[in-house]
Amino acid sequence: MQEFTWPGRTAETELAFDLEKAAQRREFEQRLEECGTLAFRVARGVLRNAADAEDVAQEAILRSYRRFARLRDPSRFRAWLVRISFRLALDHGRSARRREQRETAWAVDLPKPTAEDIAVSNEFGRRLEEAMATLSEKSRLVLLLTSMDGHSLEEVAELLRVPVGTVKSRLHSARKQLAEKLR
Amino acid sequence: MTCDKYENALRLAAASNGELDAKLARHLERCSTCRTTLGSKRELLSRIDSALRAQMNEDPRPGFLAQLRLRLSKELTARPRSDRVWHVAGAALALVLIAMAYPLFEPLFNPLDNARRPIVQGNLQTPTIEVPQRAGLTQSARASEDLGVGPLHHPKRPAVQSAVPREPEVLVPPDEQKALAQFVACVARRDAIAQAVVRLAANKTVNMNAELPRVSSVDIADLQFGRERQEKWIHQTESSE
Numbered sequence: 001m002q003e004f005t006w007p008g009r010t011a012e013t014e015l016a017f018d019l020e021k022a023a024q025r026r027e028f029e030q031r032l033e034e035c036g037t038l039a040f041r042v043a044r045g046v047l048r049n050a051a052d053a054e055d056v057a058q059e060a061i062l063r064s065y066r067r068f069a070r071l072r073d074p075s076r077f078r079a080w081l082v083r084i085s086f087r088l089a090l091d092h093g094r095s096a097r098r099r100e101q102r103e104t105a106w107a108v109d110l111p112k113p114t115a116e117d118i119a120v121s122n123e124f125g126r127r128l129e130e131a132m133a134t135l136s137e138k139s140r141l142v143l144l145l146t147s148m149d150g151h152s153l154e155e156v157a158e159l160l161r162v163p164v165g166t167v168k169s170r171l172h173s174a175r176k177q178l179a180e181k182l183r
Numbered sequence: 184m185t186c187d188k189y190e191n192a193l194r195l196a197a198a199s200n201g202e203l204d205a206k207l208a209r210h211l212e213r214c215s216t217c218r219t220t221l222g223s224k225r226e227l228l229s230r231i232d233s234a235l236r237a238q239m240n241e242d243p244r245p246g247f248l249a250q251l252r253l254r255l256s257k258e259l260t261a262r263p264r265s266d267r268v269w270h271v272a273g274a275a276l277a278l279v280l281i282a283m284a285y286p287l288f289e290p291l292f293n294p295l296d297n298a299r300r301p302i303v304q305g306n307l308q309t310p311t312i313e314v315p316q317r318a319g320l321t322q323s324a325r326a327s328e329d330l331g332v333g334p335l336h337h338p339k340r341p342a343v344q345s346a347v348p349r350e351p352e353v354l355v356p357p358d359e360q361k362a363l364a365q366f367v368a369c370v371a372r373r374d375a376i377a378q379a380v381v382r383l384a385a386n387k388t389v390n391m392n393a394e395l396p397r398v399s400s401v402d403i404a405d406l407q408f409g410r411e412r413q414e415k416w417i418h419q420t421e422s423s424e
Contacts, residue, residue, distance in 0.1 A: 025259065029252075036251050040243040045235075054243055058251050062258055128234050147235035175198050178231050179224060 020069075028068055031077060036061060038078065039085040045144035046089035047096075048129055056092050060085040079159045086141055124182075131181035139174035142167055186210075186217050193217060197224035362413070365420050 039057035047053050064081050071077060132140060145156045146167070153171075157164040192207045203211070211218050355363050 021259075029255075032251065032255075033248060036248050037243060040247065041239055041241065044241055045239050050241065050243070054247055054250075057243070057247075058254055061251060062254060065255060065258065124230065125234055125238075128231060143235065144239055147232070147239040149236075149240050172198055175228060175231065176194060179194075179197070179227050182227060182231065 024069055028065055032061070035064075035078065035081050039081055041148055042082055042085040042144060043089040043092075045147070046086065046140075047093055052092060052096070053089070056089045057085060060088050063088075079161065082141075082145070082159055086137075086144075090137070127182055128178070131178050134181065135174055135177060139170045139177070142170040143174040143178075146171055186214060189214075189217055193221050193224065197221055197228055362417050365417060369420055 036057060039060045040053055043056040043060070044050060044053035047056065060081060064077070064084055068077075071080065132143070135143070141160065142156060145151050145159060146153065151159075153164055153167050157167045160167070189207055189210055192204055196203050196207060211221065
């Protein structure tokens with residue numbers, strides 16, 4: 001069956017459209033390896049589960065691909081992807097918590113974890129996750145990005161489009177809050 | 184307690200990991216409690232940093248990028264969602280516009296109007312005879328009278344009559360054919376009545392050379408009738424039959 005074309009859209013314009021699309025895809029794929037890992041790490045920083053983080057990272061990259069052509073400044077792509085991944089991971093975390101609450105409301109009393117279980121599940125890591133969840137989104141994102149290898153304060157400031165001083169102050173505040181909660 | 188005033192400075196010193204304030208450094212030389220507090224705070228922050236670093240530098244599993252490429256190629260082969268959305272939105276908008284514009288163009292599609300139009304135009308320049316009385320009309324004739332359909336023609340003007348198509352070609356939708364047939368039948372009955380009236384007038388020895396009586400021309404506005412009035416007429420016609 002012949003594909004529908006709008007009146008006025010000739011074969012030449014279709015070809016130009018396809019060529020432009022292919023060029024965009026090549027450009028996007030060049031960034032894919034670096035950006036895929038970045039999206040995964042941001043999502044992993046928000047979510048506790050690596051599998052969930054992979055799902056969120058894939059979704060974030062697909063969304064960013066769909067809107068890639070509309071991005072005015074390609075150099076801002078990383079910052080854009082970080083924001084999309086962070087927002088998606090937060091949404092995913094919230095919906096997962098709601099789902100968990102619904103399911104546990106019907107569940108019978110589970111056996112309480114033993115001391116060994118706690119030790120195995122890394123108590124400090126769990127408490128850190130809980131403390132992180134109480135931080136503001138801005139402070140949390142700064143903390144996550146500065147914890148990544150190869151992200152200096154200046155780069156984080158550039159990614160978030162805020163002054164370096166703001167990054168420093170948010171980082172300091174976040175670490176202080178975490179230390180107080182984990183004391 | 185003297186150590187209380189250094190609490191904030193200790194927190195800052197632990198968080199900054201840099202050079203200590205001179206005043207705090209002097210205090211720490213003397214106070215073992217504050218030294219322990221600073222040490223534990225620094226240790227805690229160091230644990231936090233290392234835990235975050237371990238978490239944030241975890242790599243995705245090896246198949247992640249391959250799976251991502253696969254999803255991306257599926258996305259490329261699929262028709263762009265935005266196009267689909269625009270097509271559906273365009274079609275919906277077109278339907279809405281057609282529905283809104285239909286009343287404006289309804290007369291063009293209405294076969295009754297089309298059938299009437301040439302008769303009206305043909306009679307505009309001709310003298311017409313007003314129907315003198317309504318008392319003697321039948322119910323169906325009165326119903327057709329109420330519609331204000333074309334004036335009666337003078338029988339002495341056959342040329343004008345012949346110029347006007349008696350049976351204009353009209354494309355009638357199937358669901359309106361019955362209504363049109365009834366309309367035509369009623370108009371024909373009315374012509375018969377008109378001829379009877381004119382015949383009565385002819386018996387009064389009219390001078391053919393005399394100027395024809397001036398009568399008011401047909402008002403086109405009177406000839407227009409809406410669907411509601413049309414349905415009322417059809418209903419009356421059916422009930423009379």
